Amino acid sequence: MxxxxxxxxxxxxxxxxxxxxxxxxxxxxxxxENGRRWLVVTIDRAPTDVMPHGGPPxxxxxxxxxxxxxxxxAPGDRGTELAARLREPAPPASAxxxxxxxxxxxxxxxxxxxxxxxxxxxxxxxxxxDAPPTGRGDTAGGRAVGLASKRAGGEGVx
Amino acid sequence: MxxxxxxxxxxxxxxxxxxxxxxNDQDVLVRLLLSTTCGSxxxxxxxxxxxxxxxxxxxxxxxxxxxxxxxxxRRHRVGDRVVVCSFIGCGRCWYCRNDMWSLCDNxxxxxxxxxxxxxxxTAGIFGYSHAMGGIRGSHAEYVRxxxxxxxxxxxxxxxxxxxxxxxxxxxxxxWMGADLGGVRPGDVVAVWGCxxxxxxxxxxxxxxxxxxxxxIDRHTERLAMAETYTGAETIDYTSTDVAAELRTRTGGRGPxxxxxxxxxxxxxNGPGYLYDQAKHQLRLxxxxxxxxxxxxxxxxxxxxxxxxxxxxxxxxxxxxGMVVNKGLTLRGAQxxxxxxxxxxxxxxAAGEISTAHLATHTMSLDRAAKGYDMFKHKRDGCVRAxxxx
Numbered sequence: 331m332x333x334x335x336x337x338x339x340x341x342x343x344x345x346x347x348x349x350x351x352x353x354x355x356x357x358x359x360x361x362x363e364n365g366r367r368w369l370v371v372t373i374d375r376a377p378t379d380v381m382p383h384g385g386p387p388x389x390x391x392x393x394x395x396x397x398x399x400x401x402x403x404a405p406g407d408r409g410t411e412l413a414a415r416l417r418e419p420a421p422p423a424s425a426x427x428x429x430x431x432x433x434x435x436x437x438x439x440x441x442x443x444x445x446x447x448x449x450x451x452x453x454x455x456x457x458x459x460d461a462p463p464t465g466r467g468d469t470a471g472g473r474a475v476g477l478a479s480k481r482a483g484g485e486g487v488x
Numbered sequence: 489m490x491x492x493x494x495x496x497x498x499x500x501x502x503x504x505x506x507x508x509x510x511x512n513d514q515d516v517l518v519r520l521l522l523s524t525t526c527g528s529x530x531x532x533x534x535x536x537x538x539x540x541x542x543x544x545x546x547x548x549x550x551x552x553x554x555x556x557x558x559x560x561x562r563r564h565r566v567g568d569r570v571v572v573c574s575f576i577g578c579g580r581c582w583y584c585r586n587d588m589w590s591l592c593d594n595x596x597x598x599x600x601x602x603x604x605x606x607x608x609x610t611a612g613i614f615g616y617s618h619a620m621g622g623i624r625g626s627h628a629e630y631v632r633x634x635x636x637x638x639x640x641x642x643x644x645x646x647x648x649x650x651x652x653x654x655x656x657x658x659x660x661x662x663w664m665g666a667d668l669g670g671v672r673p674g675d676v677v678a679v680w681g682c683x684x685x686x687x688x689x690x691x692x693x694x695x696x697x698x699x700x701x702x703x704i705d706r707h708t709e710r711l712a713m714a715e716t717y718t719g720a721e722t723i724d725y726t727s728t729d730v731a732a733e734l735r736t737r738t739g740g741r742g743p744x745x746x747x748x749x750x751x752x753x754x755x756x757n758g759p760g761y762l763y764d765q766a767k768h769q770l771r772l773x774x775x776x777x778x779x780x781x782x783x784x785x786x787x788x789x790x791x792x793x794x795x796x797x798x799x800x801x802x803x804x805x806x807x808x809g810m811v812v813n814k815g816l817t818l819r820g821a822q823x824x825x826x827x828x829x830x831x832x833x834x835x836x837a838a839g840e841i842s843t844a845h846l847a848t849h850t851m852s853l854d855r856a857a858k859g860y861d862m863f864k865h866k867r868d869g870c871v872r873a874x875x876x877x
Binding site for chain 2: 372374408409445448449452453454455456457458459460461462463464465466467468469471472475476478479481482483484485486487
């Protein structure tokens with residue numbers, strides 16, 4: 331191998347290493363940011379309906395002091411933006427796919443509570459899935475869809 | 489009770505399943521009178537729409553009788569004969585209040601799946617995968633109807649079950665294509681697909697005052713139906729150059745509004761079809777947009793293309809340059825049925841819209857798997873198979 335080729339290999343290796351380090355740092359930074367990110371729903375009701383006694387609506391009230399809550403009027407007469415986040419940020423590892431599949435990301439419960447609060451305030455009830463279910467988990471696909479459905483109420487883009 | 493269950497890709501069977509229960513105060517239970525196949529069901533049966541589990545009950549277009557009401561139901565009583573919108577709307581979120589019912593915020597019980605697929609979830613729909621709520625379908629003896637005050641509509645006296653049935657989905661879907669496509673008096677409208685939805689889009693365009701409506705398909709019996717029941721002209725794409733024929737019939741301008749009522753498993757007779765089919769089967773694209781491409785190509789400068797057909801994901805060779813450079817308006821939507829169904833039932837009662845002819849094959853629920861096979865392969869001129877429990 332001549333000198334030029336050796337130099338190219340070293341540079342390529344260094345470049346790949348730097349890219350990997352940068353990628354890992356970016357992922358850690360995003361995980362930290364997401365841990366502090368407000369989770370928000372827009373509720374088609376006035377702020378006074380959303381926080382009637384100055385406290386959060388049900389079921390967010392069940393979190394007590396564990397949550398920070400803010401409300402503000404939504405633009406365009408679209409109701410109220412209700413935001414919540416954990417006062418103690420979840421550890422970045424809780425946002426990993428295995429942790430989320432296992433239902434161990436505490437933000438899943440916050441998302442679910444925000445959605446339920448919105449539905450209660452707007453529609454008067456939280457629509458439940460059919461029972462008893464008829465879908466089965468006796469295939470790999472069926473099990474995967476079953477697990478996804480189990481977590482779907484606490485997942486998504488909130 | 490008996491119900492038609494999805495048991496795997498291209499596997500359907502009628503099984504015994506537990507009867508549904510009232511789960512929320514605003515639910516009603518409906519005893520099915522009639523339930524029909526829909527072309528969009530073929531996408532879930534064929535495995536193109538993800539998130540199905542073996543045992544899921546399918547079907548979303550139906551008419552029935554209320555047999556039980558939840559304590560919060562105000563507009564229905566036991567014994568009411570109702571047609572039920574295929575999409576479920578809560579009636580009080582911003583989307584429902586603004587008549588975009590298929591986008592309801594509160595009826596998809598699996599929002600995380602829908603958001604992973606589409607960015608934001610759709611409303612829930614009966615019998616159409618766990619991505620759209622995992623709600624039991626209507627090919628059964630009974631079905632639970634959530635938020636029934638907003639999604640179930642009394643069938644007017646004098647309208648028989650078969651005529652009312654298609655007001656559940658096909659008629660409002662077709663009407664929406666013409667309405668949101670902006671069809672105006674004097675327009676020339678082209679409709680791709682002469683299934684039930686395409687025929688209803690054509691009829692809606694005629695009622696809205698379009699001067700010419702031109703339907704495109706390859707099945708002679710469907711083309712004949714479109715001419716007989718909607719007042720449209722037709723083009724058989726297997727024997728005619730569609731783009732050239734549309735130019736000829738529109739004085740060289742192209743149609744003002746193009747409505748695509750075909751969906752993700754489109755057929756055509758050109759080399760593009762082989763390309764799309766190969767990519768689709770290899771899962772290199774999730775949908776075959778053949779008819780959408782044709783519609784965009786054929787549409788006049790500054791015209792509107794409305795996509796009524798069901799698409800699930802990503803398509804290849806999408807002619808975005810035509811959309812931009814011709815200044816087209818491109819729209820699509822799932823069906824905002826609650827916005828239209830009461831008005832459409834009145835039009836059906838008045839004889840302005842014919843629907844019963846769409847039910848080419850009526851059979852017992854026990855034969856539903858066979859009915860879907862006929863429907864999928866369009867055997868014996870099948871446009872819709874209708875099941876009675």
